[in-house]
Amino acid sequence: MPVKAALRVPRVWLWRWRRNPLRRRSDTLEAWIVLIAWALTVFGGVFIGLAATQSVEHGLAQQRAEWHSVPARLTADAPDSTPTESDADRVWAKVSWTAPDGSVRAGQARVSTGTTAGTPVTVWTDSDGRLVTKPATESQAQLRASLVGVLVGMSASVVPFVCGRLVRGRLERRRMDQWDEEWERFGPLWGRRTT
Numbered sequence: 419m420p421v422k423a424a425l426r427v428p429r430v431w432l433w434r435w436r437r438n439p440l441r442r443r444s445d446t447l448e449a450w451i452v453l454i455a456w457a458l459t460v461f462g463g464v465f466i467g468l469a470a471t472q473s474v475e476h477g478l479a480q481q482r483a484e485w486h487s488v489p490a491r492l493t494a495d496a497p498d499s500t501p502t503e504s505d506a507d508r509v510w511a512k513v514s515w516t517a518p519d520g521s522v523r524a525g526q527a528r529v530s531t532g533t534t535a536g537t538p539v540t541v542w543t544d545s546d547g548r549l550v551t552k553p554a555t556e557s558q559a560q561l562r563a564s565l566v567g568v569l570v571g572m573s574a575s576v577v578p579f580v581c582g583r584l585v586r587g588r589l590e591r592r593r594m595d596q597w598d599e600e601w602e603r604f605g606p607l608w609g610r611r612t613t
Contacts, residue, residue, distance in 0.1 A: 448589050455582025459575045467571020471563045478559035485553045490515035490541045493524065496533040507531055513539060517547025525549045 496511040508528045517523050527541045527549065542552050554562060 442593075444589055444593055448586060451582055451585050451589070455578050455585075458578035459582070462578060463571040463575025466574040467567040470570035471567030474563035474566045475559055478554050478562065481550075481553040482556075482559070484545050485542050485550050487540045487552075488515050488543050490527065490539050492529065492533055492535050492537045492539060495535050496529050496531060498531055513541060515541055515543065515547075517543070518545070519547065521547070523547055523549075 490513040493512045493514050509531050510526045511529045513527045514524045542550050544550050
């Protein structure tokens, strides 16, 4: 029989809550700290992640409802593409459009390269007539919301996990200091030391 297998001790679940004359108050306190830290880590992370997901989905749905496409015209010729641009077939160009209040607005939008002035293009505006990006589709919004929810949930769950580890480490250091003090007191009573 290998030595490693002979020294293996079976793991006892919930041993800190069992009645035992050797159980210290610090063991019970540590058990409660671990339980609370894990509960906050799991349930807090899930709750905050779901709340973030719903918030992002609501915001993106509101954008889809309020933002709309409007016709615009190029006010200047679109430049030819440059080799330094990552999206070579689309460039920024000046456009003008009519806002909901009837005023003519101007700004820049991405258009195809080489488009001439006066060409009609489609831009996206908010309810005040300001240029915005094209809103995310429903499937894109669900993906973004899910990713944000997972990231926020995981980030939020780190806080109770780390706090629980720090408190547990502090308890362990305190327990070791107490054992050192007791050993200093009772060690000499056991007779001659071998060190």
